[in-house]
Amino acid sequence: MREKIVDSYNDIFSTFKEFKGETLEMHVEKLRQLDQLIPHSATFFCVTNTSDQSFEYVSKNFEPTMRIDINQMCDGGMKFWWSRMHEEEMNTWIKSLKDLMAYTMDNIALEDRRRMTYTWNYRVKDGSGVFKNIIQHTTPMFFDDQGKPIIGLAHYSVLEAEEILPIQASAKILNANDEYETLFHQMYGGRKLLVADVSHRERDVLRLLALGLTNEEISEKLNISVHTVKTHRKNVMTKTGCKNSAQLVALCIRQGVI
Incomplete structure (x- = not known):
């Protein structure tokens, strides 16, 4: 099974x-310096190299988040990390990566x-x-000659696995207002979440709402009217059955939507 996944x-x-090479080493050194200033939390980041799975x-x-010797992760690379993944989810996880790569290569211009x-x-x-729920956010840093991402900066949020989340995959792009907009989202598996029917735009509104932005600020970030923001918020409340914004944001964070 795991050999097939590799x-x-x-x-x-x-x-x-x-x-x-030196360019990559320069970026890693800057991240190493930054890492000394980052406080301890239930998150960590890695620089991923898909060309050699390191x-x-x-x-x-x-180490404190996963309770695993950091040297095992550094020395073992991605194969070590994959060896600890839940076996029942590996095929679905691979399918999500295939879909993200296909979407990128077919729909996203090289310059974007x-x-x-x-x-x-x-x-x-x-x-x-x-077993812990891992939500991985990866941003490409370097690409090969075909425009395929090789080096990525990956940020991992570690959540308790009291609620087993279905595999989800999304792709976002940074717009002219320095805000990420959802271009692709897919949920895998038969079990649906309360927020499964949330649209791409509603998802973006929720993410900004969770950051504490007002309707007016969300309107400016996403280049939509305040009335449209209010409509999206109302629609999501109806879809999820939440009674207020705090309950809605908590639900979306717990289910890995934003």
């Missing part, structure tokens, strides 16, 4: 270019790919043997 991953990210850097929060960010989720077993 082969499938290699097919998705196949490239003739193995990216190493982690060029793993941040200090990995540096403004993209991707999100997906899965479960990983921590050092205590407990």
Whole structure:
């Protein structure tokens, strides 16, 4: 099973270019310096290298968050990380990556790919043997000659697995107002979430609402009218059965939507 997953991953990210060198090392050194200033939290970040399935850097929060020796992650690379994923979700996770890559290569112009960010989720077993929900946000840093992402900055949010989340995948682009807009979202599996029917635009409104922005600020960020923002909020409240904004935001965060 896991060997097949490795082969499938290699097919998705196949490239003739193995990216190493001074440029990458310079970026890693800057991140290493920044990492010393970041407080401890239930998040960590890695620099991912899909050309050889390695982690060029793993941040200090990995070890206390996952209760796994950071050297195992650095030395073992992606194959070590995959070995701890929940086996029942691996095929679905691979399908989500294939869909994201296909969408990018078919629909996103080369000059726009540096403004993209991707999100997906899965479960990983921590050092205590407990499966945790992982929500991974990856932003491409470098591309090969075909415009395929090779190096990415990946941010991992670690949530307790009290609620098993269906696999979701999304692609967003940074607009002229420096706000991410959802271009692609897909939920996999038969079990639906309360927020499964939320549209791309409603999802973007929810994300900004969770950050504490007002209707007017959301309107400016997404270049839509205040009336449209209010309509999106009202529609989502109806779809989810939430009674107020606080309940709505809490639900969306818990279910990995925003």
